[in-house]
Amino acid sequence: MSASYDGVTCLPVTGVGEVRAGDDLAALLAAAAPLRDGDVLVVTSKVVSKAEGRVVTAPKEEALAGETDRVVAVRGGTSIVRTHHGLVMAAAGIDASNTEPGTLVLLPADPDASARALRERVARDGGPNVAVLVTDTAGRAWRNGQTDIAVGAAGIEVLEDHAGREDGYGNVLAVTAPALADEVAGAADLVKGKLRRAPAAVVRGLAALVLPPDEHGPGAAALVRDEAHDMFGLGAREAVLHAVRRREPRGFGAPSPAQTLAGALTEGLAGAAAGEPGCDVVVADDGTAVTVDLPGATDAASGHALGRLEERITTVAYAHGWHAAGAVPRVADATGARVVLRFVAATP
Template sequence: MRIEVWAPDGVPEVVAGDDLAGLVLAALADGAGGTGLADGDVVSVTSKVVSKAEGRTREGDREAAIDEESVRLVARRGATRIVRHRLGLTMAAAGVDASNVAAGSIVLLPLDPDASARSLRREIHARSGVNVGVIVTDTAGRAWREGQTDIAIGAAGLLVAEDFAGRTDPYGNQLAVTLPAVADELAGAAELAQGKLTGRPVAVVRGRTDLVLPPGEDGPGAASLVRADGHDLFGWGAREAVVRALAGVAADRRPFGAPVPEDELRAALGRLPDRSDRTAVEAVCFAHGWQVDAWESDVVFRVSPATT
């Protein structure tokens, strides 16, 4: 197995209405009349240049733009906001970026990164005859880890994940939940060649032709990697989860997930130092998808699964 990654210099500043496919092909041209691409390559483009070409750059208040692009707050630490973006992505500042853009301007994420990837893939194939996969990338932080890495927020013509569930390893152990997010791994590899301050928004990853789909098959897109709200174990930040559970507002239930089995709820309630504390009991029930229907004494109450 050998993987090659390269990112060309010379991509001009992209503005609204630019022919992105033309710019990509020109940047990758091999100088001998060829495209520099081969069937099975994966072309990676940053969301920044896609957004610029699609007119997603504007002047204005960054904080207001974050509000517009966010579905809900996940966590806040001082001025830093982690939000659930309208695309389902959980990220800092809703992906609103003020870097690599004219002072006073901001760039929003593409309206539909998967659609952007599909369009770019079709144009590359139509103009060059080469069948490639395309990913649109953006930078994201990681829970439990310092620093950031690039992920695929859009994809076309590509298997975005490899499902190993049900297979056996060389020792005969059956794999249960192994699902490498290969689109994100490709995005991270591309970023190593692109860099952050070098003006190289396009990269090619070669060597994983097995992941690239035939022409006309775009695959599930990067949206398929986004967990549905309520399916994530960390739907709220630690502090926010405490406050939301105590407040008990019905609209805040979904990120806590579906109601747990009754024995799991009982175990959680059993950890309370004082089960006569109605506020604590109701908060624990709320966080576990249940609700208190009635109190019959200081320590006896009736509960039922809550509905959202």
Template sequence: MTGPTTSAMNGQGITVTAPDGVPEVRKGDDLAALLLDALESPLVDGDIVVVTSKVVSKAEGQVREGNRDDALPGETTRVVARRGPTQIVRSRLGLTMAAAGIDASNVEAGHIVLLPLDPDASAHALRATLRDRTGANVGVIITDTAGRAWRDGQTDIAIGAAGLEVLESFAGQVDAYGNDLVVTAPAVVDEIASAAEISQGKLGARPFAILRGRADLVREPGDDGPGASALIRPEGSDFFGFGAREAVVRALKGATEDQAPFGAPASVEELSAAVTEVTGTSPVPHEGGLRVAGVDPAVIAALAFAHGWRCERDDINHGATSHLQPLTT
């Protein structure tokens, strides 16, 4: 067994322990039994059980023959960005990840592992089973590895959770200097996922970890909470619904199915400023919207689309005048 790693948080001692001796997981295996057999000490109320999505997927039969390219279309709702062979996509789970989280490591050659069908439901089932067998009220987190938009390297995040607070909100409190905390909300399940990964390691064959010392985050028996899916931003609320290149292409194409990732319609002031910045022409208010004259309508249409507006051309003036209205009107 690995030596526990300990840190301090909120005045509490926290230990993360990842047990050795877990055999290769296959379809139909009992994950609760595998975990309990590997532990040197029993679970107690307030423990947080962390398990990698890889073994959850294997136990649930989410292993497929083939490669990522074969499986990617079925796991993808839309492509967010491409850079060479790498595709960042929004997956069927709503997660934005490279290759939809499809993994070809720690699996037989010629096979790939898909993410669990419903990670929150998988976490719920494991929590209930552990409660039945041990009597302990624990929280459960299912993790996967993901990159970050602005930093090199990867960290583990929670893609499924049960019985836990997923966000620890400090809104309405004040710091030591008397400053109001307005939007401070640590994603504690992601922080726990990363802490567990340090103990598990990528090549250590330790798919389980137990974090002890944050019982305050564990909900009462029978209360599974919102799950990790509550951390996924709805389509259109992400500032980065497309990659930089892809956003240009989608705006110029102007297809209706590409509208949602650009978000809610921008204000008239924001769109007007964008038109002026790009064209040097100031739009004028017109019938609840804007009118732009003397500018290529294709340019105005792309700007309107990216800001959640629609563009209509004035055929009387041979398309030289564009009328803009927000899509909600």
């Protein structure tokens, strides 16, 4: 897909009023903003959640626990978590603003399904063919401030893959893939704002992106990075603690290749400290196991040193996605002169 756009217009949708559970949200939005074929209707997740009854009065800690799949990082009173949708957001996207005091608004249970339902409802009885985005506000790991992103989508391709194309200088693009749905969500938020009670916006001029009525597209779920390819699945402190405690395998991404782990062990741990034994690191021919052979003495002092080295080796292996094989990772031979640690890749 490749398209050019002569101009894009973002129009706020106002006058919708308070939305409550069971309201026909699509009808309310269509009445407030007459839609045309090729429009993109961008709706804040909060108003979708209200219509779907995703408003609770539970304590925030309780609501957060229910919406959390995995904790990514905690700093003071801020919790960054991975939700059951796969989104990584502060407080799981739970919001206490623009809702009645004492209530909390959760994200829609299935934002893509919500977007599809709104799109189908708008098109019913000869209505226009529009795309629908359900959006929420999120921070960025390396930048201050927040911007809107698409958490649900229907009738639009959410990514445009440029891989294999040439730029104006003849360079072949490799990984460039604009997140079209997020770009549209951010543009729409310029007119929705946070204080003007405009729960939606109409983005006009992007008809080339809108799919035929019988095609909903991949949904915003296609924008969620798989955990195996997530290089930032844990905060810096949390990554250290997880590796040391070795209780939760998720967050480190896919296991590193065996040779990568072997290099890390050899460089950082072989003869790592004075008075500790050296180690031999061997990668199995098929790459399915990495063995660390620790020659050692049998006196108490050396045994203590060996224990410290073994702990470091196991921690480094865990951080690379490799776990000790078997229930007893330490195996001594008949002379007691060597300890063998064997690691295998583990899928979180």
